[in-house]
Amino acid sequence: MSYCLNPACPNSQNPSDTKFCLTCGTKLLLKDRYRAIKPIGQGGFGRTFLAVDEDKPSKPRCVIKQFYPQAQGTSTVKKAIELFNQEAMRLDELGKHSQIPELLAYFTQDDRQYLVQEFIDGQNLAQELAQVGAFSESQIRQLLSDLLSVLQFVHSQQVIHRDIKPENIIRRSRDRKLVLVDFGASKVATTNALNQTGTSIGSPEYVAPEQARGKASFASDIYSLGVTCIHLLTQRSPFDLYDINEDAWIWRQYLISKVSDSLDKILDKMLQTAPSRRYQSVEEVLKDLNPSPAQVTVISHTPATPAKPLKSSPVTPPVANKPPNTSKSQIDIELEALKAEIMGGSTAKNENQKSASPQPPSSNPAKANSQVDLELEELKSQFLGSPTPKKPPQS
Structure with a gap:
């Protein structure tokens, strides 16, 4: 199909190999290469056609825009001409972008302006x-x-x-x-x-x-x-x-x-x-x-800090051939505190018993103290793995 671009032609359709319109005699090839094959749009200032470029072996498709103002008034037509011209200029400048149609040609033929651009x-x-x-x-x-x-x-x-x-x-x-x-x-x-x-x-x-x-x-x-x-x-x-x-x-x-x-x-x-x-x-x-990642607001749910245990320090077993430490260990300190608590509790108990009913005082306080020391040493040996001290003979 070859389409005649003469707006006044009563029968625009022609065979695809025709060079001149069979009805009105208008030349069908624009610039001897662009052939309109189908109208695809029309507005107040012109018409648009699907076309082929016959100057190339593959005959790629393109788009022909024909300036054809239908509006009345000198100022309106003048503005339409200005817009049509500037579209050609913009495409010539911007058509290098891969997502903007490329301008292929811009010319005047038969007193009408034409713009040919890449077909998308x-x-x-x-x-x-x-x-x-x-x-x-x-x-x-x-x-x-x-x-x-x-x-x-x-x-x-x-x-x-x-x-x-x-x-x-x-x-x-x-x-x-x-x-x-x-x-x-x-x-x-x-x-x-x-x-x-x-x-x-x-x-x-x-x-x-x-x-x-x-x-x-x-x-x-x-x-x-x-x-x-x-x-x-x-x-x-x-x-x-x-x-x-x-x-x-x-x-x-x-x-x-x-x-x-x-x-x-x-x-x-x-x-x-x-x-x-x-x-x-x-x-x-x-x-x-x-x-960007820096712009994204991240709400961080920080877990609560666990409470510090009262007696959670790990006990490190003694290393062989390591010289003894002259300072008191944590276990020694805790055992002494335990001893003071036991002895204090015993004293308080004795005072309560004394106020209730008179009791004879302990005949040997040093012995009681020695017994506590012995039990504490046994407890310490369980932690440290040292030999259990021998009990003193009973008197």
């Missing part, structure tokens, strides 16, 4: 949403991670896209990467341009408030991307997701599946109507989307 084989996100349904959180995170890097490059070239929406994001079939297309509404963000009020442009459902007033900034693209995300999460028109009476987003009540608090906060900041409360750069969004 795949579905746009609006088509994908209609086919597979609402996106999950993991899909939205992947979308943001993939597309923000493209937007980061665009902004680094001082360009504001100004028309981010599902229809302008294509998932490329061969590698599933997202490709940002349609730079017809883009704007160079020079200092003078940002300080001046320009033309309100963009899709009303996705456009940022300040952009609607002709004051687009880099943050305006971030807003439009945020609106794109909540549309994909809810499968509802963005107009339904904003309560104009409350001046607040109500997208959460239309969620098909819940999202985490972290993603909720990111989207909330992307969607702030006041630009000063919104993310100011793509880098800020990426920082929150992929926090």
